[in-house]
Amino acid sequence: MSVTTDSAPPPVQNPRARRPTRRAPGPLGFIWSSTVMAWRWITRMRTALYLLGIIALQTALATAIPQEPNVPTTVAAWRAGEEGPGVIASQVIDAIGGFDVYGSAAFLALLLLLYLSLTACMVPRVRAWIRLVRHSQPPLVRHLTGQPEQAHLVTDRQPAQVHAQAQQLLQGRRWRLRPHEPDDAATHPVADGGLATRPTPAQVAAEKGLWSREGGSLLFHLSFYVLLIAIVLGQLLTFEGQRGVIEGEPGFHDTAISYWSYNPGRWFSEDDHHGWRLDLDAFEVDWVRDPLAPGAGQPTVFRSEVTVTPRDGEPEAAVIDSNRPLMIDGRRVTQLDWGYAPRVVVEVDGQVVHDGFIQAVVNQRGGFFESAVKSPAADPDIGHRAWFYPFAPPDEDGNPIPTGAPWDDAPLLVLEQWRGDLQLGASQQTVNQLDTEGMESEGPLALRVGQTVEHEGVTVSFPEVRRWVGFQVASRPQLNWLVFGAGLLVAGLIPALYAYRRRLWVVASHDHATGRTLVTVAGRAFQRPEAFEEELRDIAEELADATGGELLPADGIPTTDDPASDDAPRPTPDGDDATTDRRDPDDDDDDLVISDRRSDVLPTPVRSGSSPTR
C-alpha cells in the first residue's frame, strides 16, 4: 500500500542530522567523524546565514577602509600615517588584509565556504525538486473539515458533472490537477489510523506553486554558480589597457606595448590584440560657467572625436561620449580621464633640449593641473615642475589671478626650474613627477600662451595648449555570461518570492436528505493565506455559476465529514511563510491528507503506479 495513513509517523525533518555517527576507532575514525560533523555544519542553512553575516562584516570593513585597488594613493597615505588612524593601525589593517578585502585570503576562504554550503544545500534540494516535478501529484484529501479555507455550494447537477466542471475551471486558472480518475475508483477503502476503514470521497485535487516557488528559489541560488564561473573566467580572459592621447598628436595602436597600463588576464595572449589604431582629433569639454547659475561649475560635455584605423582598412571618424563608449572589434573604448597638455620648448645655449606636450593631470583637490618637464638632453639635466592654471585672468596690474575654474580662457603655466641629475631610470618616478633628490632649484617662472622667458640661462617657451584624454580599452568576453547569470537570478527570485503554494480540493457528493448535490471547495495556502481566502471564494462562486448552483453562507455549513477531524492540527496562522529548513514542500501538511507525500521525497519500491488511489 503506497498511501500514507494517519498512523504513519510524521516525516523526519532532517534525517541526516539525527543519524548518529558511526565512529571507527583510531585517528582515521576521528578524521571521519570530524568530516561528517563539518559536513553537517556546512549543510545547515543557519551556517549560510552566519557566512553571509561575516561577508557582510568584511564588506562593511571595505566600505570604511580605503581599498588599495580603488584608491592606492589614499592607502599609501594611510600606511605612511599622513591620513587615517595612524601607522600602527595601518599595520594592523595590513595584517588582516584590510586594504584589499576582496583580494584577501580570508575573503576567498569565506567565499569558498559559502559556495560549499550552497552546494551542500542545493544538491538535495535539486534532487527533491526533480522528484517532485517528475512524480508527485496533488494529494487526495479525506477530511475536508481539516482544511483552513472552505466554501460550500449546492447544485442539482450530478457529482461527476460537478467534478468535470471543476476540473475544467481549475485548468483554466492554471492549477495543476491530479490526473482524472473515475469517481468509483476513488472510493477505495483506506486504513484510518489503523482503527477503521473509511472511503476517500470522490474529488478533484489540485495544487499550484509547488514547483515554481521551489524551482525559482533553486534557479536563484544556482545563478550564483553562473555568476561565479563568469567572474572567474572573466579574470582569466579579460584584458584592460589604458593610454593617454593628446589632441592632434599621434595616437596609439592596439598592441601590448603601446598601453601605459596593461592588465591582461592569464589566458589573454598578446596575439589577441587587433592592431587597430586610434587618434584623438578633438576633445570637447565644457561646464556651467555662470557662477550664479544652478549647478555652477559642473561639467556639461565630455566628448572625444576620434579616428579609428583598422589594421588593413580605411580610417573612420567616431565619437566617444561619456555614456557612449566606442566598440572596436569587440573592444570597448571609454574615456577615463582628461587634462591639459601644454607644449613646452626648452632651449639651452640655442640648443632645443625639450619640445613636446606634457600631460598635466588635475590636482586631487581640483583647480589646477600638475606635471613635469624633463630635459635630460641638457648637461647637466634640467627639470621643471609644472603647474597649469587654465583660468588665471590678469588683475588691473596685469598680475595673473588663478581662479580654480577649469576652462582654459586665460591659461597660465607656472614652472619651477631645477638643475642636476634627473635620476631617470635610477629612481621610481612617473612622467608627471620630478625626483628632485639630486637637483637644485633655480626658482619659478610664469608663462602665458605664446610667451618665451629667459630664466637662469634657459629659454623656456609655451607656444600652445591642447587637451589629452585617457582612454581605456577593455575586452570582457564574460559580460554576456554575467548578464545571463543576472537574468537567471532575477528570473528565479520573482517566483521564489511570489509563487504561492496552494492546494485545493473540490468534493461533490449526493445529499440524500435534500436530493441535491453538496459541493465543498476546500483549500490550504502555504503562503499569504489571506489572499487565498478571496481566491477560493472566487473559485467557489465561479463553480456555482457554472453548475447553476448557489453558494452557501459561510456559517451554517452542513458537516458531512468526520467531526473528530476538527481538532486536527491546523497550519500555523502566523506568518506568510511557514516553510522549513529542508524544503520538503509537504512538510507542513497535516496528516489528514492522503498524499503521495512520502513517495514525493523518498521514493519507495511500491510507488510503481500500483497505487489503488490512481
Next chain:
Amino acid sequence: MDASQLADLSRVLYFPTTVMLYLASAFTYLYALTTTVGRRDEQRRGHRARLIGGALAITGIGTHVAHEIVRGLAQNRLPLGNMFEVTSLMALVGVVVGLVYLQFIRKQPELHGFVMLGGSLVLGMAMLVYADPGPLMPILDTWWRTFHVSLLVGAMGIFTAAFIFMGLYLLRDTAELAVADARVRPGGGSTVGAAHVGDLEVDGATTPGSADGDDELERAQAAEYRAALRAGVPTVKLAVWTFVVTGSVSWVWWFADGWGTAGLGRFLTVNLTMVAAALLARWFVPYLPSTATLDGLAHRTVAFGFVMWTVGTIAGAMWAEVSWGRFWGWDPKETGAFLTWIAYAGYLHARATRGVQGRKAAWIGIGAFVVLMATYLIANYVIVGLHSYAEL
C-alpha cells in the same frame, strides 16, 4: 513662469504643503486606529477619520507629485540627481506603495498612519539636505541612470515602510510578551488580558461594544488591558534603544561636519525626532494589529523591495560598464549596495528558517535598514568615490 519662480513654487509645494498634509493624514489615520476598539459611535467617527486620512494622504501625494513635476520643469531634468531629490522621492514611493498596499490590498488603512508618519519624517530629513533645483552633470543624465536610480530609490522607500512595520512588530510583541509574563507570574499583574487579545486585533472579526449598554465592564477590562500593553513597553529602554539605533546612522552627519556643533545639532535633531516617533508609536501599541499581521507586512514589503534592489543593482553594474568601462569596482557605493543586498537576503533567509523567525528576524531586518541608511550616508558624505564625481 521662469525657472526661479518654478523653483519657489516647488519649494512651497514641498514645505509646508506636502509635509503638513502628510502629518495631518498621519495623525488622522492614527486617530482612526484608536477608535477600532471603541463604542459604535466612536467607530463611526473612526470610519470618517479613515476617509479624511485617506483624502489628506491622497492630497499630500498629489502635492508631492506636483512638487516633483514642478521641480523637474524648473531644472529641466528628472528630479533624481542629489540627496534631497532622492530622499524626497524615496518618501513618495514609500507613501504611495503603503497607501495602495494597506488601503486596497490589505484593507487596513489605519496602519497607513505609521507609513505617513514615517514619510513625514523622511521628508523632514530631506530638508536637512535641501538643494535648489539645478542641472545634472551630463555624464549622469542617461536612461541608465534613471532606471538604476529610480529602482534603488523605490526600493529604499519600500524598505523604509518595512522598517516601520518591523519596529511596530517589535513594540507589539514586547508588549504582548510583557502582559503574558505578568499573567504567568504568581500574583503578578491582572488577569484581564487573556480574554481580550482578540478584541484588540484590528483585523479580528470582533467588534467590542456591539451592545452599548451591557458591557461597560468588558470595556473597562479592555481599557485595562490596553493600559497593560502600553505599560509593557518600557519607556526609557525604548527611548535609549531608539537613540542608539538612530545614532548608529546619524553620527555620519556629525562626523561630516568634523564633529562640529552644526553636525551635533543635526545628530540630536534626527535622533530626538526618532525617539519622539518611537514614543508616539508606543502610545499606539494597544491599537496595533496582531504581531502576525505586522510580521507578514514587513516580510511582504521586504520581499518587494529586495526584488527592486536586485534589479536596480544589476542595472547599476550595467551602467558602470557603459560609463566607466568596468561593471563592478567595489566603489564605496557599490560596496554599500552589495552589503545592503546581503543584509536583506539575510533577513529573507532568517524568515525562511525555522527558529530564527519572529523577533530575531525583525532585528535582522532592522539591522539591514541601519546598513542601508549608513552606507547611503557614508558613501555620500564621508567617502569620495567615483559615484560622487569629484572628477571625471
